Amino acid sequence: MERIVDFDRYPIADPDAPDAQALVARGRRELDDNGCLVLAGFIRPEAVATMAAQGETLLGDGFHNCFNRNREIARSSLCFAWKRDTRVAMTSVGGDRIGDETLLRQLYDWDPMTDFIGALLGRDPYYRSADPLAGLMVTSQDIGDELGWHYDGNDGVVTLNLQRASTGGRFEYVRNCRPGNMEPDIQHDAIDAVMDGEHPELRVIDQEPGTLVLFNGYRSLHRVSPVEAGPRRMMALLSYDARPDFWFRPDIRIDYFGRDA
Ligand SMILES: O=C(O)CCC(=O)C(=O)O
Structure with a gap:
């Protein structure tokens, strides 16, 4: 694992060591302050190159999905109606096709990694998702692709960038901007402002x-x-949850992989 994770910057193999605890404490503060924690250089450059090459091969067999998250879906998961649809267009490879020989699978299945993510999110114990497709996935956005505005079903999705696009394909967010966390009369305005790129x-x-x-x-x-x-922008998505048997909803698997487990 020391050839994959940069242990000099991110000493996560021994969680009881003082430098590991300091790293977690810093990360938790940043997550609290910003709603986001960015760990640059977490994976060593040679390992990222191998992961990207393996991802490229896997994507050859990926499923290109293209759909709108329509208002009905938004309403059922949020108890709130969007005023507009948001578009999803990307290619996804399910975890059942990401074999033990890949560095990505080795990273995801490594227990100290799960414990590190759990410690950052204040969860002990913490688990890898049991979902064989959506627990670990490789995604890519080619020119014209995007992953439109949305919320996740939990706070446990972790992303790892394997390749960036030269223009576009940027990750954008507004923290603590979920209906229910806001006064009802400002919900629509706030969400409109986010989707128009005008939220402060x-x-x-x-x-x-x-x-x-x-x-x-x-x-x-x-x-x-x-x-x-x-x-193309290429990512790995690693999912975790406080429940040991967490699966995503079947419609999510169908939407993203064109099949169910
Ligand atoms: O690809 C990314 O950077 C974000 C992925 C994402 O939005 C998600 O998994 O919910």
């Missing part, structure tokens, strides 16, 4: 390959803006 707290994260990002996706409205120029 809109933040953009610039991710170099190898950057690990944790964010409060349940509470924070977020998106990946359309990719305008190649190469």
